[in-house]
Amino acid sequence: MLKIILQAQNQIMPFCERARELRIQNLPLWLHQRNLLAPYVTREIELKQGERLPPVREPTLVYRDNLFFDESYIQTFMEQAQKHNRPIRAAFRADDPAFREHALPLSKSYTPAGSLYLADLWYYPNGPMAGVEPLVIDMQAREIGYYHVPTYMGDQSGDLVFQVPLRAMLAIDSWVHVFIADMVFSQFARGARFEKRLNEDIGFKIKILGKAIYEGCQVLESSELVKVGKGCVIDPNAVIHGPTIIGDNVTINAGVVIDNSVIGNHVNISQDVQVMLSVVGDGAFLPFRAGLFMTTLMENSMLAQNTCLQMCVIGRNTFVGAGSTWTDYNLIPAPIRARDGNGKLSLSNRPVMGGCVGHNCRIGSGMIIYPARTIESDVVLAASAYCRVIDHDITFDQSDHHHLKLAHLHQTPYHRHLKAGVESW
Numbered sequence: 001m002l003k004i005i006l007q008a009q010n011q012i013m014p015f016c017e018r019a020r021e022l023r024i025q026n027l028p029l030w031l032h033q034r035n036l037l038a039p040y041v042t043r044e045i046e047l048k049q050g051e052r053l054p055p056v057r058e059p060t061l062v063y064r065d066n067l068f069f070d071e072s073y074i075q076t077f078m079e080q081a082q083k084h085n086r087p088i089r090a091a092f093r094a095d096d097p098a099f100r101e102h103a104l105p106l107s108k109s110y111t112p113a114g115s116l117y118l119a120d121l122w123y124y125p126n127g128p129m130a131g132v133e134p135l136v137i138d139m140q141a142r143e144i145g146y147y148h149v150p151t152y153m154g155d156q157s158g159d160l161v162f163q164v165p166l167r168a169m170l171a172i173d174s175w176v177h178v179f180i181a182d183m184v185f186s187q188f189a190r191g192a193r194f195e196k197r198l199n200e201d202i203g204f205k206i207k208i209l210g211k212a213i214y215e216g217c218q219v220l221e222s223s224e225l226v227k228v229g230k231g232c233v234i235d236p237n238a239v240i241h242g243p244t245i246i247g248d249n250v251t252i253n254a255g256v257v258i259d260n261s262v263i264g265n266h267v268n269i270s271q272d273v274q275v276m277l278s279v280v281g282d283g284a285f286l287p288f289r290a291g292l293f294m295t296t297l298m299e300n301s302m303l304a305q306n307t308c309l310q311m312c313v314i315g316r317n318t319f320v321g322a323g324s325t326w327t328d329y330n331l332i333p334a335p336i337r338a339r340d341g342n343g344k345l346s347l348s349n350r351p352v353m354g355g356c357v358g359h360n361c362r363i364g365s366g367m368i369i370y371p372a373r374t375i376e377s378d379v380v381l382a383a384s385a386y387c388r389v390i391d392h393d394i395t396f397d398q399s400d401h402h403h404l405k406l407a408h409l410h411q412t413p414y415h416r417h418l419k420a421g422v423e424s425w
Helices: 029-037 071-084 097-103 175-200 202-215
Strands: 002-006 043-047 060-064 067-069 088-093 111-113 116-124 133-136 141-147 160-165 169-171 226-228 239-241 244-246 257-259 274-276 291-293 308-310 337-339 345-347
Touching: 029 067, 029 071, 067 071, 067 116, 067 175, 071 088, 071 116, 071 133, 088 097, 097 141, 097 160, 097 169, 097 175, 116 133, 116 169, 141 175, 160 175, 169 175, 175 202, 175 337, 239 244, 244 257
Parallel strands: 002 043, 002 060, 088 133, 226 244, 239 257, 257 274, 274 291, 291 308
Antiparallel strands: 060 116, 067 169, 088 116, 111 116, 141 160, 337 345
């Protein structure tokens, strides 16, 4: 089968990078797509924006490269597409809970069609042609709670829940979609699929229980649920609950608690760090008493001591200083707005949401960042009398390094076309 990749040219802010280059589940999105589609395709063509589809006469899969999908979704899509044996396009019902609550807000990639929304994923049994029909894949959403908010702090919605799909697909148009893809559509979904299989497959349940008894540990700590790579050093006082995946050459020190997370290769996690429902990229460093909750920390980044990130997305090669606080909940329960696919502030449909930091940033100690605020790639922020509380999005031209005499020492790979200022304080 031929695979045709359509390029999505818009950059995802604040990363200043296209969606295909961002990491989801600690893999570049383009590589994640390639791995899942490898069983179905034999060759590929990549088209730039505006290029026409080639006139081929063979089974063809066409998709835009800002799409995230999991194995369950793409397997179901391919089975039904080949069964129909006619040109089809992926579609969602407008009332599908997972799509309505998490994929549609802040997005610009879906085409309305009556009660459906069409996605940029097509299958042609005999090459691209007209007359495409929509193919609706039920995402099999399950309501799963993630926050219990005291009555005096909350609104009328009660406990906070996600609509977690067992089959996941969405377009990455905003940094919030990176959070949704990594947390709701991956971490939560993996746990939901595990629970479903545990309840339905008695053989699987016996296998899990047997392995835990043999290893003399709790079920969530058994090797069936905690996958550990080669060359790892794990202190016996660390607590690791699955489903968790730990890469190669990882160091985990005493007092660490890890729960339902993905830890990349060559990661160093110091004493008393807590990582819950999070993704930690290759080469990351978490010093003592750092904390991650439902957060993506991309490769080669560092989160200093006593800093806790909740529902955040942090880009690669970024440093976040000690004692910084990313708030995720408005004191008055007002709707949280975030940047959508067009760069405008829109309702995020999230009552709780952390912030986002781009690539190659340096964030000083003791900062306070309001919910859903973003810091653009290559920015340097140092706490000062006039800059300690971040209540608005920070762009590159507001970076503190522009005012330093040694500004040239800060490399700005995502803003090479701009020259940093050299004015001193």
